[in-house]
Amino acid sequence: MDRILITGAVGQIGIELTEGLLSRFPASRVVASDIRSAAGAPADIRYLDITDKAQIARLVMEERIDTIFHLAALLSARGEQNPQLAFAVNLGGLLNVLEVARQHGVKKVIMPSTIGAFGPDTPKIDTPDDTLMRPTSMYGITKLAGELLLDYYSRRSGIDGRSLRFPGIISSRTEPGGGTTDWADDFYRKAVRGEKAICFLRADTRLPFMYMPDAVEALIGLALAERSRLSRSVYNVHSLTLAPTELAKFLQSIFPDFEPLYQPDSRQSIADSWPQSLDDHHARTDWDWSPQYDLQRMTADMLKNLKPKRG
Numbered sequence: 001m002d003r004i005l006i007t008g009a010v011g012q013i014g015i016e017l018t019e020g021l022l023s024r025f026p027a028s029r030v031v032a033s034d035i036r037s038a039a040g041a042p043a044d045i046r047y048l049d050i051t052d053k054a055q056i057a058r059l060v061m062e063e064r065i066d067t068i069f070h071l072a073a074l075l076s077a078r079g080e081q082n083p084q085l086a087f088a089v090n091l092g093g094l095l096n097v098l099e100v101a102r103q104h105g106v107k108k109v110i111m112p113s114t115i116g117a118f119g120p121d122t123p124k125i126d127t128p129d130d131t132l133m134r135p136t137s138m139y140g141i142t143k144l145a146g147e148l149l150l151d152y153y154s155r156r157s158g159i160d161g162r163s164l165r166f167p168g169i170i171s172s173r174t175e176p177g178g179g180t181t182d183w184a185d186d187f188y189r190k191a192v193r194g195e196k197a198i199c200f201l202r203a204d205t206r207l208p209f210m211y212m213p214d215a216v217e218a219l220i221g222l223a224l225a226e227r228s229r230l231s232r233s234v235y236n237v238h239s240l241t242l243a244p245t246e247l248a249k250f251l252q253s254i255f256p257d258f259e260p261l262y263q264p265d266s267r268q269s270i271a272d273s274w275p276q277s278l279d280d281h282h283a284r285t286d287w288d289w290s291p292q293y294d295l296q297r298m299t300a301d302m303l304k305n306l307k308p309k310r311g
């Protein structure tokens with residue numbers, strides 16, 4: 001990992017992954033890119049539209065990139081609003097990245113996948129790495145196809161492709177980018193501000209989650225793992241599970257007035273098609289994956305970081 005490119009570096013995960021990489025590697029070796037800038041984005045963000053293969057190739061050659069963290073994507077809820085764009089960005093963009101990697105000697109491509117790649121027929125509890133996967137959202141379809149594409153290029157082109165299936169990510173620093181698990185981030189922010197949270201899922205909808213510092217460690221840990229230890233290209237990673245009613249109760253013990261309103265919308269059917277917990281023993285054995293945050297630790301850290309913003 002001598003010269004690292006991050007795509008989608010202004011997104012919820014991208015901002016904090018970039019910081020995580022910059023804390024380990026000199027700034028001259030890390031190139032952050034996106035099609036937009038925003039508050040909290042790296043100051044020297046490079047413009048890169050991943051649907052434009054020539055642009056990717058130029059940047060990769062200019063910066064002599066050998067490792068790509070490919071994060072640019074449209075998430076589940078935004079993907080359902082614009083399925084054609086989700087296909088073009090998530091799958092077309094990945095194909096561009098992998099082709100450029102093949103043509104210009106990029107050694108390693110790390111791409112987050114998602115629990116959205118499973119589907120309604122997948123076993124919901126302790127979902128294994130290898131199981132029936134028939135996603136019904138455009139996001140899930142592009143991510144499952146993306147996993148297969150990464151694996152194909154790894155076998156055919158000698159690119160070292162690595163992926164992990166993230167659950168919903170909760171962060172105190174960055175706001176979520178249009179996913180089906182965004183309600184959890186919203187609960188924390190509204191509870192701290194003393195505002196009413198409106199939850200777009202049913203109160204009992206249980207889904208897996210992960211706190212951002214663990215997600216960043218997972219990506220960097222997988223990227224740095226010895227190739228010889230990896231038995232597969234895509235790994236489940238599990239941390240904790242939550243239903244809205246459970247997080248609401250937990251937050252009520254700190255903010256007694258917090259009482260969300262439940263107004264399930266079209267995102268409910270996406271959530272209903274996802275697993276509730278994942279079996280991640282391959283990740284734990286192969287590259288020592290071990291999350292540090294449970295609900296208590298995550299909440300303490302979230303509130304410590306969010307509270308000063310209230311005033």
Ligand SMILES: NC(=O)c1ccc[n+]([C@@H]2O[C@H](COP(=O)([O-])OP(=O)(O)OC[C@H]3O[C@@H](n4cnc5c(N)ncnc54)[C@H](O)[C@@H]3O)[C@@H](O)[C@H]2O)c1
Binds near residue numbers: 034036072074176
């Ligand atoms: N956040 C989560 O809960 C979660 C869960 C599972 C998997 N993931 C995966 O992690 C990755 C990052 O997710 P995130 O939460 O940071 O998403 P996000 O929506 O916050 O960020 C995605 C970034 O991609 C950029 N982007 C969109 N189209 C682009 C294009 N054509 N060219 C270049 N950049 C473009 C956006 O500007 C945005 O900054 C995605 O692959 C996503 O599927 C996220």
